[in-house]
Amino acid sequence: MARDDIGTAPRQAAGGGAAAAAIAPPPRGIAQRLLRATAWLLGVLAALVAAGAALVALARADPEGWLADLARTAAARFEPFKRQPIARAGAPAPLPAAAPPPALRWPAETGADEASAERWLAERGTRALIVLRRGQVIHERYFDGHRRDEPVHVFSVAKVVVSALVGLALEEGRLASLDLPITDFLPELGRRDARFQAITLAHLMTMRTGIAFNEGYASPFSDVARWYLARDIGSKLARLEIRGAPGRRFAYQSGNTQLVAMALERALGMPLAAYAQSRLWQPMGAEFDAAWGSDHATPPQAKAFCCFVTTAIDLARFGQLHLDSLNALRTAPPGPKPLLPPLWVLRSTAVLDETRGTVNDIERRNIDRPFARQRAFFSHGWRRGVGPGGEPAADFHAQGLLGQHLLVAPQTQTVIVRLGTRQGGIYWPAWMSELAGLNP
Numbered sequence: 001m002a003r004d005d006i007g008t009a010p011r012q013a014a015g016g017g018a019a020a021a022a023i024a025p026p027p028r029g030i031a032q033r034l035l036r037a038t039a040w041l042l043g044v045l046a047a048l049v050a051a052g053a054a055l056v057a058l059a060r061a062d063p064e065g066w067l068a069d070l071a072r073t074a075a076a077r078f079e080p081f082k083r084q085p086i087a088r089a090g091a092p093a094p095l096p097a098a099a100p101p102p103a104l105r106w107p108a109e110t111g112a113d114e115a116s117a118e119r120w121l122a123e124r125g126t127r128a129l130i131v132l133r134r135g136q137v138i139h140e141r142y143f144d145g146h147r148r149d150e151p152v153h154v155f156s157v158a159k160v161v162v163s164a165l166v167g168l169a170l171e172e173g174r175l176a177s178l179d180l181p182i183t184d185f186l187p188e189l190g191r192r193d194a195r196f197q198a199i200t201l202a203h204l205m206t207m208r209t210g211i212a213f214n215e216g217y218a219s220p221f222s223d224v225a226r227w228y229l230a231r232d233i234g235s236k237l238a239r240l241e242i243r244g245a246p247g248r249r250f251a252y253q254s255g256n257t258q259l260v261a262m263a264l265e266r267a268l269g270m271p272l273a274a275y276a277q278s279r280l281w282q283p284m285g286a287e288f289d290a291a292w293g294s295d296h297a298t299p300p301q302a303k304a305f306c307c308f309v310t311t312a313i314d315l316a317r318f319g320q321l322h323l324d325s326l327n328a329l330r331t332a333p334p335g336p337k338p339l340l341p342p343l344w345v346l347r348s349t350a351v352l353d354e355t356r357g358t359v360n361d362i363e364r365r366n367i368d369r370p371f372a373r374q375r376a377f378f379s380h381g382w383r384r385g386v387g388p389g390g391e392p393a394a395d396f397h398a399q400g401l402l403g404q405h406l407l408v409a410p411q412t413q414t415v416i417v418r419l420g421t422r423q424g425g426i427y428w429p430a431w432m433s434e435l436a437g438l439n440p
Contacts, residue, residue, distance in 0.1 A: 007318070016033035031140050033130040036060045080308055081293030082300050084273035086281050093285025095317060097137040102140055104131070105438040107431055118143070124424025125403060127152060128312035132320055132415040133439065139315070149288055151309045152419050155400030158174035159257045160294075161276065164283035166264060175267050185263035190235060195242045201263060203225060203246040204256040205380045206352060206366060209304030210244040213253040217401070224254050232297040233258065242361035250366040250378065254305035257381070261304030272302040283339055284321060286314045312417050319406050322349070326410055349390045373427055385429055395436065405429060409436040411422065
């Protein structure tokens, strides 16, 4: 007679035979293993339920989403990225400061005087507020121990830096046209799905690609979160899918900017950070070093859609470049050549009016968040607010997670930078436009 796992002979059922064997309990060793396996599975299930509940609670507690909470750590410690340095100018050109600086008029909700305004700004997580008027610094304040020389992760404001680099590459002839298909630069996409051959750089710049990409910030499993955390962002290309035909509808997707940047690097034959240093950062006279976060691949790939790091004052200087270029278009006779191509600045900040294959005004004119207070016309990384009659605002702005904002107001010749640790419940582009209008 066979023996069980603990060395004792199994008992014979009183009834004997096959019927008795059918109702006999399993041997004790097997039963113990089943119990242990069941307990392990229940433990795993409980852990998954707890993790899911924690993520839901976090998403509800933080209206900017799960990614925003992770980004606060990244902003402080610059993880989980490597850095690609962008060196400051050899001979920095500090922006001139108005002397004496004028007393600003503030939006009504902010307070009647500067002391009230500073309390209001600090309570809403502001790191820095800088106001330039006609190229001069008229207001520069830092909050909660933040410093002038402190680099800040500006998140999706990076998209307009990529836009500027694209304009420079077009001017130099190193990028022939935005009408070229992305597969000219990333042929691996075409080998995977021939439909990528119909997607041009222009489609990517204006977010009209038809690519399936989840931009949700509340989940660690969205595409934007996976790309943000990726140790090899190039490997994510193999997972891209196409949802519809390009050119038909707008969908804000960080992956589009990343594809543009990867194409630009291949066209240039050099890293994005190196090109930014030689053609933008140093020529504009930047006072401080900047950096682009990258993955851990060999060679490293810049996370161009999100991870640009700069000081507030140099970001203001970058905004001033756009004013200088627009002003050059209006100057007769022409003055000194601006750093950024004027026609590119005009194109990249203009409201789109795309009629091919569209069905309504929202799609035709690239309106982001069309039914929210934050609705805006989107073009090449920049946004323009929507007026009460549906008209585009005169000012244009760039925005990033946790309340990073750059606004350019051509009518008042004003540039405003607001950097923060959170959004603070304020729609900052509208507030900044009002501040610019109150201080012409």
